Amino acid sequence: MVAFINQEAVEKAREIEIKADEESAIEKSKLVRQETASIDAQYERKFKQAELSQQIARSTVTNKTRLKILAARQQLLDDIFEKARVKLAEVSKDEENYTTILKNLILEGLYALGEDKIQVRPREKDTELLKKAIQQATQEYKEASGADVSITVDEDNFMPEDSHGGIFIVGTGGKITINNTLEERLKIIQADCLPVVRGSVFGENPNRKFYD
Incomplete structure (x- = not known):
């Protein structure tokens, strides 16, 4: 009788252990998925921020370059008309x-x-x-x-x-x-x-x- 009770206790303990391991694995897998999703979201956010920063930097450089070109062109046009103005004296x-x-x-x-x-x-x-x-x-x-x-x-x-x-x-x-x-x-x-x-x-x- 004692042996039977011990056997039942051992099996029950094994069932509890197996169930605990299964629940632990499920919880662990859930935590891993959550952390992975969180890391992916953080990475995606940082990637987009970095991409936006690069776009802003490129746009800033492009605009500065464009303004320099426009300023240089305007200066050249001003020089052309100034030379024409000087030549008026010779007409x-x-x-x-x-x-x-x-x-x-x-x-x-x-x-x-x-x-x-x-x-x-x-x-x-x-x-x-x-x-x-x-x-x-x-x-x-x-x-x-x-x-x-x-x-x-x-x-x-x-x-x-x-x-x-x-x-x-x-x-x-x-x-x-x-x-x-x-x-x-x-x-x-x-x-x-x-x-x-x-x-x-x-x-x-x-x-x-x-x-x-």
């Missing part, structure tokens, strides 16, 4: 060519104002050349429009001698004026033709989809 040295320029500036003013009387202000040293240009412009305007026009030189209000030339046009009554100095024309070119100049110097921008 009036070729009297024949400069007279033609003055004539065309006068004609532009006549067509823009549409008046039969205008006054022009040159540099004092350009007075004689301007008078020749006025004769040419008057004749050409009459041939084109059939209208006579009176153009006088304002010898009381000359343009500054340190200007690069051109003329200042005043309409009847002095209410309407046109700044047709060479400096002003260069400003207009710089403003209106900058995209063309930029394209000529640097080529067309492949990322630009629309053009004015």
Whole structure:
């Protein structure tokens, strides 16, 4: 009887031990899975953070490089127009060519104002050349429009001698004026033709989809 009870106790103890081992293995496996998932999640989070940091770093470097390129290009364009501005001083040295320029500036003013009387202000040293240009412009305007026009030189209000030339046009009554100095024309070119100049110097921008 004692042997039977001992045998039952041994078997019961074995069952309890086996069940405990099974539960321990299950719990251990569960903990391992949980820890593994936690480690994977931490790794994924750190990986994404590292990837985001790299993207931000690359973007920062790219933007800085792009800004440097844009600044260098703008400086080059500024230098181009500054050299053009310096060369304006040489335009009036070729009297024949400069007279033609003055004539065309006068004609532009006549067509823009549409008046039969205008006054022009040159540099004092350009007075004689301007008078020749006025004769040419008057004749050409009459041939084109059939209208006579009176153009006088304002010898009381000359343009500054340190200007690069051109003329200042005043309409009847002095209410309407046109700044047709060479400096002003260069400003207009710089403003209106900058995209063309930029394209000529640097080529067309492949990322630009629309053009004015």
